[in-house]
Each structure stands twice: as C-alpha cells, then as structure tokens.
Amino acid sequence: METPQRKNIAILGSTGSIGTQALDIIENYPHLFHAAVLTANHNWELLAKQALKFRPHSVVIANDSKYSLLKEALQGSGINVLGGTDAIAEIVKLPVIDMVLTAMVGYSGLIPTVNAIEARKDIALANKETLVAAGEIIISLVKKHNVKILPVDSEHSAIFQCLVGENRKSMRKILLTASGGPFRALTKGELENVTVKDALNHPNWDMGNKVTIDSASMMNKGFEMIEAKWLFDCQPDDIEILVHPQSIVHSMVAFQDGSIKAQLGIPDMHIPIQYALSYPQRLPSEKYFLDWDKVINLSFELPDYDKFPLLRYAFDAIKKGGNMPCILNAANEVAVKAFLEEKIRFTRMPELVKYTMGNTPFVVEPNLSQIIETNSEAVKIAKEWVYTHC
Numbered sequence: 001m002e003t004p005q006r007k008n009i010a011i012l013g014s015t016g017s018i019g020t021q022a023l024d025i026i027e028n029y030p031h032l033f034h035a036a037v038l039t040a041n042h043n044w045e046l047l048a049k050q051a052l053k054f055r056p057h058s059v060v061i062a063n064d065s066k067y068s069l070l071k072e073a074l075q076g077s078g079i080n081v082l083g084g085t086d087a088i089a090e091i092v093k094l095p096v097i098d099m100v101l102t103a104m105v106g107y108s109g110l111i112p113t114v115n116a117i118e119a120r121k122d123i124a125l126a127n128k129e130t131l132v133a134a135g136e137i138i139i140s141l142v143k144k145h146n147v148k149i150l151p152v153d154s155e156h157s158a159i160f161q162c163l164v165g166e167n168r169k170s171m172r173k174i175l176l177t178a179s180g181g182p183f184r185a186l187t188k189g190e191l192e193n194v195t196v197k198d199a200l201n202h203p204n205w206d207m208g209n210k211v212t213i214d215s216a217s218m219m220n221k222g223f224e225m226i227e228a229k230w231l232f233d234c235q236p237d238d239i240e241i242l243v244h245p246q247s248i249v250h251s252m253v254a255f256q257d258g259s260i261k262a263q264l265g266i267p268d269m270h271i272p273i274q275y276a277l278s279y280p281q282r283l284p285s286e287k288y289f290l291d292w293d294k295v296i297n298l299s300f301e302l303p304d305y306d307k308f309p310l311l312r313y314a315f316d317a318i319k320k321g322g323n324m325p326c327i328l329n330a331a332n333e334v335a336v337k338a339f340l341e342e343k344i345r346f347t348r349m350p351e352l353v354k355y356t357m358g359n360t361p362f363v364v365e366p367n368l369s370q371i372i373e374t375n376s377e378a379v380k381i382a383k384e385w386v387y388t389h390c
C-alpha cells in the first residue's frame, strides 16, 4: 500500500490553547502530519521547547523583543528563526506548507490568513475574528484561489459535519448551540458586579482568556453566528442561537423536510481540530468518548438578548454589513482588554461597543485596506472611550 504523504501544517499561535492541542494531534499521528511552521505571540520559551520537539522548518515570534532569546535557545538546531508580525504574514507562503491552522488571537489573524489563501494553502480556521472583520473578502478569496476552508470552532465543525453528503439547498436553518457561559443563571443586576476571575471561570470549556471573556458576554456566540453566515452561505435570520448548558450537542442543522441532524461529543477541542486536519478521514482515538452516565439531561433554551446585548449587536452589525462587523470586533477587542485590566466593568463592554459602532465611519463595500483602516479607527475611538470612562 502506498503511504500517504504527510501533511505539512503551519500553526499560527502554537503556544495557545488551540495550538498546543493541535500539536498533541500531530504528536499522535507523526506519519500523517508534520508541524512545518510554528508561530507565537510572545511565549518564546514554550515556542523553543515545541520547536526542539517537533523540528519545524521555521519558527516565528511576533514580539520582536523576544527574538534574540528565541534565536539563542534554538542555536545550532538548524531551525530557521524569525521575528515580527510581518514575518508571520510572510512565512505562510512557504512552499512546503500544505495547510495553515489559524489559531492566533483576534484581528491579528487577518493578514496572515489572506496571504495564506493567496498562496493557495488550505485553511484550518480557528481564528473566527478574521471572518467577523472581513468575511466577504475572505470567502471571495477562498473561491478565487480554490482552497479549502475547514472550521475548527466546535460549533462550525458540527455544522460542517451535519452537512457532509447533503445538498446545501436542503438546509433550512442552522441551530447554533451556546453553553451560555458562567453567567447564564445570573440576573441583569447581578452581572454588574462580576469580576474578571468569575468571567474566566467557564463551566465546560478550557480556552484562552479572550474567547473565555467573549463566551461570558456571549459576544463569542455573536461572532460565531457571523462566522457561520460566511462559512455556510446563509442569512443571519437562518441562524438560531440555542443555549445548551451541557455543551454536548455542538450544533445542529435543520433541513427542508423537518429533519434535524446534530453532532455530539465531549466538550474537548481535540476532536474538531483533528477533524479539520484529517478531513475527509476520521482518525481513531482512545480517549474522546462520551460517557452516557454523565449525560442524564440535555436541555435547550432561548438566549436572553436583553441580558447579553453584545449578541444582539452582532446581528445588528452583520445585517448592516459593510465594515460594521469589523467595527464590532475592534471595539470588542478593546473592551475585553479593558475588562481584563480591570479598567471597566463587565456590563460596560456593550456600552463601549455600541458607542464605537455609532461613531466609526461606515463603509458600504470595504476593500482590504479599508478594513485595516476601519480596524485602527475603531480601536482608537474605543480606547478614547475607555480613557474618558475610567
């Protein structure tokens, strides 16, 4: 039998939650996958450790001030060491790369993703902010360059799996599930006083800080709705959010005939990451099985848009279109940072986002440079708001 060629993967954000789990999978299947490029934002120590173990062609540290430390740690290893965000945007074009896993945080994923698509690399998409900020541009590039875009987000992986073998026209609705986060049971009044520690304590998923705060505010679900709209070519009103606190049903698709398909599994990101890397194959695993003794009840409820206004703003932004989702994302990045630094309260994040959406110049059909410009303007406006309100 012919041995399949190993897939060479560039992991952008290899030291984060998704990146480290992707490396677990690569370690489990060394004959199928090779980590060809690893990049990190500032954690040079972990990046150096990963590089010595996985022997990539190149590593890049975004934060220039850590470059010399990384370079020294990898001296004599034969691994190419680079520094700076421009180097990340360039390295994705490396001929040896087959697939780019975009697992960095926030807006920083946009330019490397654009470059990777233009260099005809398949994308395993974990950076949802890229599609929020520039969905229309990204999807038209994907079509133009005929590359695959495989969702890593557990909900989108679930929807993707429900649609395998189906005619897209028979899809009626996407039922996007949400855990509801740590504050699902709190009243609007109780939300006023939640702390950073409370918000970082997610009931089901172990994730990075940015997405954990976004889950607590339900901004994450709003972003995922926008992500689903672009990935599965549907209208926002065709996406229904369902709060499902057990996080076992990862999302569902309702079809024209009334049938609903769901994808279930334990809440562990290894499963959707592995599926994105191995698609259309399913690889055997020993540890990711659902223990039905622990799943006594699966419940579903509708979200509270009044308590979590950011979810509503996501619908407003995508319906408005143009650069509005990019403004939403930029404002939210500033809001999350300000909340994590304890400069603003949890309930002020939606106020800041609303203000920024109302005060950043609107562009109907933005090109990539207008998206970049919008992001900087919105960040500036949001930061000024923080400055005057704390």
Ligand code: MG
Pocket (backbone or CB within 6 Å): 153, 154, 155, 224
């Ligand atoms: Mg998700």
